[in-house]
Amino acid sequence: MSFGFGNDFRITVFGESHGKCVGVVVEGCPAGLLISEEELQQELDKRKPGTGLSSARQETDAAIIMSGIMDRKTNGGPIAIMVMNKDADPSWYGRNRAIPRPGHADYTAYVKYAGFNDWRGGGFFSGRMTAAIVMAGAIAKTLLRNKGIKVMAHLVQLGKVQAKEELTDEQIEVAAPKSLVWCASAEESSLMIGELEKARAESDSLGGIVECRVLGLPVGIGEPIFNSVESIISHGIFSIPAVKGIEFGSGFRLAGMRGSEANDEFALEGRKIVTKTNRCGGILGGITDGMPVILRVAFKPTPSIGKGQRSVDMMELQEAQIRVDGRHDPCIAVRAVPVVEAMVASCLADLMIRAQKIARIDGEGKREDNCKGMSKAEDKREYKGEAESRKSSKNDGDNLEPRRK
Numbered sequence: 001m002s003f004g005f006g007n008d009f010r011i012t013v014f015g016e017s018h019g020k021c022v023g024v025v026v027e028g029c030p031a032g033l034l035i036s037e038e039e040l041q042q043e044l045d046k047r048k049p050g051t052g053l054s055s056a057r058q059e060t061d062a063a064i065i066m067s068g069i070m071d072r073k074t075n076g077g078p079i080a081i082m083v084m085n086k087d088a089d090p091s092w093y094g095r096n097r098a099i100p101r102p103g104h105a106d107y108t109a110y111v112k113y114a115g116f117n118d119w120r121g122g123g124f125f126s127g128r129m130t131a132a133i134v135m136a137g138a139i140a141k142t143l144l145r146n147k148g149i150k151v152m153a154h155l156v157q158l159g160k161v162q163a164k165e166e167l168t169d170e171q172i173e174v175a176a177p178k179s180l181v182w183c184a185s186a187e188e189s190s191l192m193i194g195e196l197e198k199a200r201a202e203s204d205s206l207g208g209i210v211e212c213r214v215l216g217l218p219v220g221i222g223e224p225i226f227n228s229v230e231s232i233i234s235h236g237i238f239s240i241p242a243v244k245g246i247e248f249g250s251g252f253r254l255a256g257m258r259g260s261e262a263n264d265e266f267a268l269e270g271r272k273i274v275t276k277t278n279r280c281g282g283i284l285g286g287i288t289d290g291m292p293v294i295l296r297v298a299f300k301p302t303p304s305i306g307k308g309q310r311s312v313d314m315m316e317l318q319e320a321q322i323r324v325d326g327r328h329d330p331c332i333a334v335r336a337v338p339v340v341e342a343m344v345a346s347c348l349a350d351l352m353i354r355a356q357k358i359a360r361i362d363g364e365g366k367r368e369d370n371c372k373g374m375s376k377a378e379d380k381r382e383y384k385g386e387a388e389s390r391k392s393s394k395n396d397g398d399n400l401e402p403r404r405k
Contacts (some may be wrong), residue, residue, distance in 0.1 A: 003124075005236060007227075008142075011136040015082065016118045017126030018090045023082025024132035026068070026139055028252065031076030032109040032362040033142060035069050043138040044083065046177075046338035047130060053180055053196050053334060058087045061131060074139075074362070081135045085128075090120035092325050099322050103303025111312060127241045127332060130339040137342020140349035143358055149216040149348070153341045156296065157180045157209035158192040158331055159199070169215060169292075182210075182337040194260040200330040203306030207299050208333025210340045214282070214293040214348065221288040221351050228286020229293065233353060236343045237297055242332045245298035250280025264291075297340055299333040 004012035008028045021055035031254035034243040040063050048061040068079030097119040105125040117123055130175045141151055154176035156163045163185045175184040181196065183189040199206045222229040230248055237246050254262050257279075264275035275291055282293035304324040313320045329335060352358045 005239060006346065006350045009140065009351040011133070011344060011346055013124075013129055013132040015129070015132070016120065016123045017128040018088040018093075018120035018123075019083070019085060019118070021082045021084050022128055022131045023066075023080065024136045026079040026081075026136050026398070028290070028350075029068070029074050029079055029139055029143070030353075030360050030362040033074040033075055033139075033146075034362075035072055035074060035139065035142065037063065037072070039142070040081070040135065040138045043134050043141070043338060043342065044131065047134055047335045053193065053200075053330065060086065063135060079139065083131050083135075088121070089327075093120050096322060098313050099311050099320050100314065100324060101303060101324055102309045102311060103300070106398055107314070117309045120370050125241065127329075127335075130240060130336070133240065133339055133346070134342045137338075137345045140342070140345035141179045143349045144345055144352070144361075146362070147216070147352070147358065149214065149340050151212065151214050151345045151348070152176070153182075153212040153337045153344075154184045155179075155192070155208055155333060155337055159195045159206040159208070161188055161191045161195050162190045169213060172213065174288065176337070181331075181334050194336075195332050204330075205302035205328075206333075207301040207330045208331055208336075210293075210297045210299065210333055210337050212295050212297070212340050212344050214344060217282070217288045217290070217293055217348070218357060219288060219290040221348070221355050221357065222261070222283070222286045223351070223354060224286040227340060227347075227351075227354075229283050229288060229351065233295065233344055236293075236347045237325060237340065240336065240339055240343060242299045242302070242336070243297055244300045248283060248293075248295045250279040251281075251296065254279065296343070296378060297336075299331075299336055302329050302332050304328040347380075 003014065004010055006028070006365075012025045012027070013023070014025070019098045044061045046062055048059055064082050064084070066080035066082065068074060068077050100110065104122060106119065106122070109123070109125060117118065121128065144151060150169075150173075151171070152173050154163070154167075154172045156165075158181060161185050167184050172184045175186070176182050179186075179189040181189055181192045183192055196206060222232075234246050237243055250257075250262070262279055264277045264280050267274055267276050273290070275289065278291045278294065280289070280291075281295060282288055282291040305328075306323055308321050308323045311320050312318070312324045349358070353360075
């Protein structure tokens with residue numbers, strides 16, 4: 001059993017949907033990295049419930065930094081951040097805890113943990129846990145941004161409505177955050193909203209597809225065979241609740257092409273080697289080729305719906321009916337957009353550190369900057385104290401050595 005993920009940049013999540021809090025511990029982040037609490041909060045605000053076409057659960061999701069950051073800079077130790085659960089209501093789950101909700105992990109968790117699992121809103125199987133992923137991703141995105149790397153995502157499909165494929169990176173970066181459904185195309189955004197409202201009015205839900213693009217990655221990131229870029233990102237992405245599929249570049253469409261159609265031919269832009277197309281999604285042999293990394297993630301419809309469904313009473317071993325009441329997203333994929341960004345950023349931060357493209361000490365946090373508040377007299381006293389300590393240690397050591405004749 002593991003609640004941690006990553007190697008050199010490792011994240012460990014804790015908490016439950018209806019417990020006291022949800023949090024994350026980040027290990028391996030370079031010391032001296034300047035962390036903006038405002039940007040951290042902005043990332044959390046992108047996915048918090050109670051806004052737009054999402055769950056009515058009202059959570060402020062105010063980030064509480066517990067350790068690892070001092071004077072706005074990382075100190076080299078584990079970074080612990082959490083948000084409190086202030087609007088949890090487990091009453092419905094208590095009344096129906098013996099009847100597993102179709103599409104949820106209620107039954108499998110009950111069997112795996114012999115009935116000791118947290119049944120309140122799915123416990124740590126809940127989408128609420130993605131708040132922890134976003135907090136870790138905020139730190140990873142800062143690391144990547146300092147290297148000129150951008151991670152952006154948007155919704156390209158909701159139900160049967162698909163966005164235009166010819167959207168530019170600039171359009172996505174500017175338009176997607178303004179849409180209630182994170183769709184960068186204004187026309188399709190309106191259609192998606194209409195589709196979503198219709199499903200919610202019918203006590204039903206919808207699935208969707210999130211596309212993520214990463215710009216500015218250097219050539220050579222990735223560790224074949226089992227730690228390729230696709231392997232690591234896929235592992236992380238499938239840790240997000242409700243994910244059922246992933247593809248890179250042209251993905252499954254490549255299966256219907258000939259090699260002459262699928263191959264990305266090389267070319268020169270000045271003295272830089274590029275590819276004319278990007279059907280491979282910026283990855284060759286599990287290693288980045290310098291082109292944008294592009295992936296798409298499929299989310300199943302929200303399993304919690306108001307329609308009556310068949311289930312089983314696990315205590316009585318009798319078939320039963322269940323209709324899920326409560327506050328749920330009509331489409332998980334909408335609020336998953338910043339979660340996909342965060343997870344991809346965390347995976348790439350791990351691979352960048354492993355490739356020694358990110359130093360263990362951040363260049364922005366030099367020691368002399370941290371000592372600006374120390375007076376020269378204090379600095380001299382500190383140096384003098386260290387010198388005397390070294391002298392004392394040397395003398396003590398001399399006294400322990402046998403005198404030579």
